[in-house]
Structures are given as C-alpha cells and as structure tokens.
Amino acid sequence: MSAKETLEETYQKYVSWMKIYESAKERTQRDKNFAPKVIPPGKSKKTPYEHQIIADYFDQLYTEITELYILNIITTFERMVFNKIDNAYGVIKDIVTVEYNKRYSKKDKPAPLYHSAVSFIKVKEDIHNLSGARKVLEKQITEELSEDLKEIIEYRNWLSHGKRRNVGEASILTIEQIKEILMKIIDEIE
Amino acid sequence: MEFEEKLAKLAKINKDRSDQLERNKNIWIQEVNNLYKNIGNWFAEYIKKGYMSVDYDNLQVAECEEFLMNTQIMRLNLGGEQGPSVIFEPTGINIVGAMGKIDLYYRGHKDEGVFLLLFENGEKFHWEIWKSRKQQEDIMKFNEETLKKMIDEWLEKWIEI
Numbered sequence: 001m002s003a004k005e006t007l008e009e010t011y012q013k014y015v016s017w018m019k020i021y022e023s024a025k026e027r028t029q030r031d032k033n034f035a036p037k038v039i040p041p042g043k044s045k046k047t048p049y050e051h052q053i054i055a056d057y058f059d060q061l062y063t064e065i066t067e068l069y070i071l072n073i074i075t076t077f078e079r080m081v082f083n084k085i086d087n088a089y090g091v092i093k094d095i096v097t098v099e100y101n102k103r104y105s106k107k108d109k110p111a112p113l114y115h116s117a118v119s120f121i122k123v124k125e126d127i128h129n130l131s132g133a134r135k136v137l138e139k140q141i142t143e144e145l146s147e148d149l150k151e152i153i154e155y156r157n158w159l160s161h162g163k164r165r166n167v168g169e170a171s172i173l174t175i176e177q178i179k180e181i182l183m184k185i186i187d188e189i190e
Numbered sequence: 191m192e193f194e195e196k197l198a199k200l201a202k203i204n205k206d207r208s209d210q211l212e213r214n215k216n217i218w219i220q221e222v223n224n225l226y227k228n229i230g231n232w233f234a235e236y237i238k239k240g241y242m243s244v245d246y247d248n249l250q251v252a253e254c255e256e257f258l259m260n261t262q263i264m265r266l267n268l269g270g271e272q273g274p275s276v277i278f279e280p281t282g283i284n285i286v287g288a289m290g291k292i293d294l295y296y297r298g299h300k301d302e303g304v305f306l307l308l309f310e311n312g313e314k315f316h317w318e319i320w321k322s323r324k325q326q327e328d329i330m331k332f333n334e335e336t337l338k339k340m341i342d343e344w345l346e347k348w349i350e351i
Contacts, residue, residue: 018301025298048272052275052297054298055297055298056298058298058300059277059298059300062300062301151286151323155286158284163281163282163284165211165284166284168284169284169285170281170284170285170286171286171323172285172286172291172307172320172323173323173324174322174323177322177324
C-alpha cells in the first residue's frame with residue numbers, strides 16, 4: 001500500500017467512526033431507551049434535562065473522536081516520512097560509496113575522508129521527531145506547505161501534551177485540511 | 191558575551207515571556223467577560239420576556255487549557271430553560287494566528303459549529319467568526335446581527351416551530 005493510500009485508510013476510519021457517532025446520536029434522539037445502551041449511566045438519567053445532558057455528551061464525543069484521529073493521521077504520516085528518509089539514506093549511501101571513492105587513474109589521490117564519507121549522511125536516528133524531519137523536507141516542499149506542516153506539528157504537540165501553555169499551539173485546521181496538506185507533502189517527497 | 195551578561199539576558203527573556211503570558215491571560219478573561227456582557231445586552235429584551243435565558247457552566251478538563259478552568263461556558267437557552275441552547279465554550283489562548291478561541295455551536299451539533307477568534311489591533315480587540323483556517327468564505331465580524339442570523343439559521347435547520 002502506498003503512503004497516500006495508508007493515510008487515506010486512516011482518514012476513512014475516522015469517517016466510519018463519525019458515521020457510527022451520527023447514527024447513535026440520531027437514534028438517542030428518536031428512541032429514549034437507546035441512550036442508556038451507549039452512554040454511561042450517570043449521563044442518561046431520567047430528568048427534564050436529559051436531552052441536554054445527552055447532547056453535551058455527544059458534543060464531547062465529537063471533539064474527542066476528531067482529536068484522536070488528528071493525532072492518528074499525523075502519527076501515520078510521521079511513520080511514512082521516516083520510512084522515506086530511511087529509503088533515501090539507502091540510495092544516497094550507495095551513491096556516495098561508489099561515486100565519492102571513484103579514482104580515475106592510479107595516480108589520483110583518494111577523496112578526503114573517503115573512509116568516513118557515509119557517516120556524513122543523516123540517518124533516521126539523527127532526526128528525532130517530526131520537527132527534525134520538517135527541516136530535512138524544507139527544501140523539498142513549498143514554503144506554504146512547510147508553514148502548514150509547522151502548524152500541524154504545533155497542533156499535534158498541543159493535543160498530545162494535555163493542551164498546556166508553552167507546549168505547542170491549538171489550530172483551527174480541520175481534520176480534512178490536515179489530511180489534504182499531508183497528502184500534498186507526500187506527493188512532493190515521493 | 192560574558193557569563194553574567196548571558197544569565198541576565200536569559201532572565202530578561204523569561205520574565206518578558208511570563209509577563210506577556212500574564213497579560214494575554216488577563217486580556218482573554220476580560221474580553222470573554224465583555225463578550226458575555228454584550229451578548230446579554232443584545233438579547234436583554236428577549237430575556238426579560240422569558241423567551242431566552244442565560245446560564246453558565248464550568249469547562250471540562252479535556253476541553254481547554256488548564257488555566258482557563260476559572261472561566262466559564264455561556265449557554266443561551268432559546269425559548270426557556272429546557273429549550274435548545276447555543277454554547278460559547280472558551281478553549282484557550284494558545285492558538286496559531288489569534289489571541290484566543292471560543293467554540294460556538296448549537297448544543298448537540300458541535301460538528302457544525304464555528305470558531306470565535308479574538309484579534310488585537312493596537313490596544314483594541316475584536317472577534318471574528320471562522321469556520322476553519324483555510325476557509326473559502328469571507329470572514330465575518332462577530333456582532334449582534336451576525337449572531338442573530340446564525341442562531342436563526344440553526345433554528346430553521348434543527349427545530350420545528
């Protein structure tokens with residue numbers, strides 16, 4: 001499966017979850033007996049405000065499903081990017097091993113540090129996170145995509161570190177926009 | 191740069207950052223309260239007639255930045271306390287491109303809500319309605335007219351009157 005197909009598959013799981021969410025929400029509105037089957041007991045007590053409590057619960061579910069899948073899509077993307085970096089390393093290493101050490105006649109001196117040439121190439125272990133990968137990709141993608149990726153990384157950090165101050169930033173990019181940006185980046189780096 | 195000079199510079203950077211954060215936090219709380227007050231005034235006549243009510247609720251831990259637990263969610267109840275509600279949920283000041291964000295939505299339909307973003311222009315502040323960061327539509331200023339229009343559209347869509 002290609003990187004784009006894998007990303008699309010992750011997104012389609014989100015779409016499935018949203019359909020399950022929508023149909024459960026709709027059914028609780030039609031059938032009062034259905035709510036206790038999908039909502040914790042404390043949230044589905046019989047009170048005059050029951051419908052409001054259930055609505056609030058579904059609103060929270062919407063936020064949580066969406067945020068979890070935003071994290072999931074970014075994680076999938078990160079895995080794809082690191083695979084590409086690893087593949088690129090293999091190709092670059094082969095080229096450097098063959099080409100850098102080339103001597104056109106026996107009189108030619110070997111290239112400086114030719115025994116260590118391969119160690120000058122970055123490997124995926126040298127790039128610790130997606131921000132590091134973004135720096136590697138900077139010359140490969142447009143400035144706009146690079147800025148969008150920066151925003152996505154900040155958003156991911158904000159979500160995954162408990163929505164705290166000084167750790168990442170929130171964003172109003174939708175999950176669809178995030179998917180679209182990451183797809184464009186994959187197009188650029190493939 | 192001398193060692194002491196480095197330390198002094200670092201201390202200044204951290205103090206500036208902390209002052210800025212404190213300033214933004216205070217502005218945010220003040221602007222959210224002003225906004226709630228304005229909305230109350232816009233609908234004062236309907237509230238007086240019993241067509242609408244306002245109440246407040248605490249934010250959920252998972253929904254916002256931790257320091258905002260002291261600010262509240264505002265609920266505009268339409269047609270009385272048990273009627274449908276419009277929710278204003280302030281989620282934080284740590285956001286790309288704006289001073290802060292409130293999620294604005296019709297209760298039970300958060301997936302079709304909008305964002306109220308606070309912007310600073312000199313010493314003045316204003317709110318704008320956004321649907322997403324890369325939206326195609328024009329960005330609307332948030333005021334009495336746009337709020338009434340939005341609530342009216344939501345009622346048309348989800349309630350049979």
